[in-house]
Amino acid sequence: MRIEFAPPDTKKPGAYVVRFSSSSVGAAAALYPYQTNFWSELDPKSLRPRYFQATEVDHKERVKTTVHYYPKQVESHQITRSLKTGNIEETRHGMK
Numbered sequence: 001m002r003i004e005f006a007p008p009d010t011k012k013p014g015a016y017v018v019r020f021s022s023s024s025v026g027a028a029a030a031l032y033p034y035q036t037n038f039w040s041e042l043d044p045k046s047l048r049p050r051y052f053q054a055t056e057v058d059h060k061e062r063v064k065t066t067v068h069y070y071p072k073q074v075e076s077h078q079i080t081r082s083l084k085t086g087n088i089e090e091t092r093h094g095m096k
Helices: 026-031
Strands: 002-005 016-023 035-041 049-058 060-069 073-084 088-095
Touching: none
Parallel strands: none
Antiparallel strands: 002 016, 016 035, 035 049, 049 060, 060 073, 073 088
């Protein structure tokens, strides 16, 4: 597991970036392979979220979730792709 706060290789003016990644290892990886990467952009003054993206992969599927935080609403978009069939399912949500 790795968490990085304001990683030096990211150039996002006006945003405080947080990155997270992990994967199963050893015997756990043999039984249940899993990888994840998260990216979050925060307002540097208030630390309120602006943007979030997660990618999660296991032995069945790959799921990419994106969330945009706006002053008066939140929008999310999720794409799930089956690794066996290639079928894709998308969902979108918006909340005020």
